[in-house]
Amino acid sequence: MEKSNEQLKKENQALKEQVVQLQTMVKLLQNQLFGKKTEVIEKVIDGQQSLFNDDELDQLQESATTITEVIETKARKVVRHRQAKATGRRTAFLDRLPQINEEIDLINKNCPHCHQEMKLIGKHLYSREAQLKPAELYCRNLFQTSYKCLDCEEAGKDVIISSKMPQSLIPHSYFSSSILAKVAEYKFELALPFHRQVKLWQAIGLPIKGKQLATNIIKLSQTYLEPLYEQLKTEMSKEHVIHMDETPFKVIEEDKTNSYFWVTRTTKEFSHHQLAVFHYRNTRSGQTVGEIVGSAYQGLIMCDGYGGYSDRLYPSANFGSCLVHIRREFVRIVQSLRPNRRNDSKAEQAIALLAPVFHTENQLKYQTSSEKCSERIRRVKPLLDKFYRYINNIEFPQGKLRAAIGNALKLKERVYRIFEDGQLPLTNNPVEQIIRPSTLIRKNSLFAKSIAGAQASAIYYSLTASAKLNHLNIYKYFKYLFDHLPNQNRTGLEAYLPWSKEVQINCHE
Numbered sequence: 001m002e003k004s005n006e007q008l009k010k011e012n013q014a015l016k017e018q019v020v021q022l023q024t025m026v027k028l029l030q031n032q033l034f035g036k037k038t039e040v041i042e043k044v045i046d047g048q049q050s051l052f053n054d055d056e057l058d059q060l061q062e063s064a065t066t067i068t069e070v071i072e073t074k075a076r077k078v079v080r081h082r083q084a085k086a087t088g089r090r091t092a093f094l095d096r097l098p099q100i101n102e103e104i105d106l107i108n109k110n111c112p113h114c115h116q117e118m119k120l121i122g123k124h125l126y127s128r129e130a131q132l133k134p135a136e137l138y139c140r141n142l143f144q145t146s147y148k149c150l151d152c153e154e155a156g157k158d159v160i161i162s163s164k165m166p167q168s169l170i171p172h173s174y175f176s177s178s179i180l181a182k183v184a185e186y187k188f189e190l191a192l193p194f195h196r197q198v199k200l201w202q203a204i205g206l207p208i209k210g211k212q213l214a215t216n217i218i219k220l221s222q223t224y225l226e227p228l229y230e231q232l233k234t235e236m237s238k239e240h241v242i243h244m245d246e247t248p249f250k251v252i253e254e255d256k257t258n259s260y261f262w263v264t265r266t267t268k269e270f271s272h273h274q275l276a277v278f279h280y281r282n283t284r285s286g287q288t289v290g291e292i293v294g295s296a297y298q299g300l301i302m303c304d305g306y307g308g309y310s311d312r313l314y315p316s317a318n319f320g321s322c323l324v325h326i327r328r329e330f331v332r333i334v335q336s337l338r339p340n341r342r343n344d345s346k347a348e349q350a351i352a353l354l355a356p357v358f359h360t361e362n363q364l365k366y367q368t369s370s371e372k373c374s375e376r377i378r379r380v381k382p383l384l385d386k387f388y389r390y391i392n393n394i395e396f397p398q399g400k401l402r403a404a405i406g407n408a409l410k411l412k413e414r415v416y417r418i419f420e421d422g423q424l425p426l427t428n429n430p431v432e433q434i435i436r437p438s439t440l441i442r443k444n445s446l447f448a449k450s451i452a453g454a455q456a457s458a459i460y461y462s463l464t465a466s467a468k469l470n471h472l473n474i475y476k477y478f479k480y481l482f483d484h485l486p487n488q489n490r491t492g493l494e495a496y497l498p499w500s501k502e503v504q505i506n507c508h509e
Contacts, residue, residue, distance in 0.1 A: 021399045094128050135204050140176070142166075167486040175216055177482035179206070183213055185475040188460040189468075191441040214453065221456035224485040229277075229459045231493045232466060236277050237293065241267050241300040241423045243431035244293075244309070246284060247439060250447035251454045254282050261438060261458060262288055265431040265465075267302075270369050270423045273499050274469035276434045278458040280451075286310050293317070300424050302431075305411050321414035322428035327354050329404035336400075346394055347401055353387040361426050372422035381419055388412060434465050463498075467507075470498035476507040 104126075109118050142165065149159040169177050179201075186192040186200075194210040194217075201208045221229075236242060243265040248258040260283065265276040281288050286308030293301065295314065302320040303309040309319050333347040342348050360379050366372040391405045418424050438461055448454040467477045480503065481496060488496075495502060 017398070094130065097130060100131075137205050169482050169486055170216060170219065173216070177479050180216060180220060181475050181478035181482055183217060184460060184464075184478045187217070188441065188457075188464045189437070189474045191437065191444050193441075193445040196444075214449075217460070218450075218452050218456045220482065221459045222452070224481065225459050225463065228481070228485070228493055228496055229462055231497065232275055232277050232462055235273060235275060235497070236264050236266065237297075239266050239271055239299065241270070241302065241421070241425075242293070243267065243302045243425070243428055244289070245304065245428060245431045245435060246288075246306075247435050247442075249280075249438075249442060249454065249457075251282070251449075251451060252447055253450045256282055258284075259454065260284050260288075261435075261461070262292055263431055263435050264292065265434050267423060267425055268430055269372075269425075273497075274466070275498070276431070276462060276465040276469065278438070278461040278465070280454045280458040282451075284308060286313050290314060300417070300421060302425055302428050304428055305407060318417060319414050320417050320424045321411040322426075323354070323357065323415060324427040324429060326408045326411060326415070327351060329400075329407055330354075333400050333404060346397070347404065350387065350391055350404075353383070353390055357383045357387065358426070366422070369422035373419065374422075376422065377419050384415070437465075466498045470504070471509050472498055472503065472507045473509050477503065480507050 103123065106118075110116065111118055144163055144165050146160055146162040149161075152159045169175070169180065183194075183197060186197050187194065194213040197213060198208055198210050244263070246260045246262045249261050250257075251259045260281050262279040262281055263276060264279070266272070266274055268274075279288075279292050281291075289301075289308060289310075290297075290313065293299075297314065297317045300318045300320055301309065302322065304322050304325045311317075311319065330347040330350045334342050334345055334351065337345055357380060360383060361376070364372060364375045364379065366375055388408070391408055394401075394405060397405050418426060448457060463477070463481075464474055467474055477498070485496065494500060497503065
């Protein structure tokens, strides 16, 4: 009987632990699905906590005693020092616009007393406001001129020379560079799907269907933009350090549930140029990394902990690891706890130890990558060592905490590569920020119908993201490309990259 009781107690304890783990998992899933999309942990305000802990309250409530909890709060006087409003901005903005003057004249110009006509003695500026001129279509007719020499003949024929005409963007189509540049801006910067754009274009009188927009956008990418896209990939391959991440994307024509956009981005510091490149693939296999950067790539790749970024597959490359992703696992644990139990959480303490690492990294002062590396070793490494010592000394971690600690320890060697090369960033946030607009487009458009459409999207995403990194106006940039690429000889594509001098002059925000 005693053995049976002991066995039942053990089973009961195991079931209780399993229930706690399942409750934690449910809480984490609820936070991910319905919670705020932030990793900032809300603190319990001092003075608003219970006078008793949960166990004491449970014990007291089991009795017949009625509990009245009295909470005293002190009013705090908050003094906000507001910055003085900048003056002159409104006037400066209005002065930059084309000026149209209007006068509101008297309807009756006769004196109300003697009924004689009155004389104008002056006028003053009453108000100023910006007005919107609605979009409108007009037809541009290009005429070719021809000249005949009255004094020359060649083999009995007249000498006639005609002016050289620019090549049409899409032959035998009424779609111009201005319209298609606006379509691309709507789709790939403002996340407006083609079927929603149709209503806008029809409202100003353009007879159009969503399929026509998609077909023309794909045709432009294949005919004119793909060589420029390949040039961006070539520029990316020259970088010593790159960011890399991937995001799912549905393509109807593919048999697989999910395809992927793999995204590379140069670092904010020490890179030759600011650019980002999207690569469409129908798989998340680690083999894709080699296809994108080359199997013999010897640079540094900043990534998350996904197993596809494998040292075994790519022994010549060095992988860094994003410290934000490591922190995120501990944040999820804390967010699943009750607010009054977070202060005692080991995950909360781990997060607190990482906070000065990020803060100190942002405060470093340096001129070169080697100086940054030295400063990191001197100031950041002791803080990161302290974090790893703490999580390594936690005894018998369970559930999600155990997984978070295991993940942090597994990636420790990659994290510490920031002390070997100052060009390697601390986080992978820059590439995630580049991906974010494409996820908004994915939510609005849901999927791509064809593989050609997905590949075209990768090209437009790359050009849009790179243009924004170089402070270009997206509409002006696409119009500049559509105006010039049909008439260039494909030998000087560098002149059309987002950082080129001519592009900066003509397309800057």
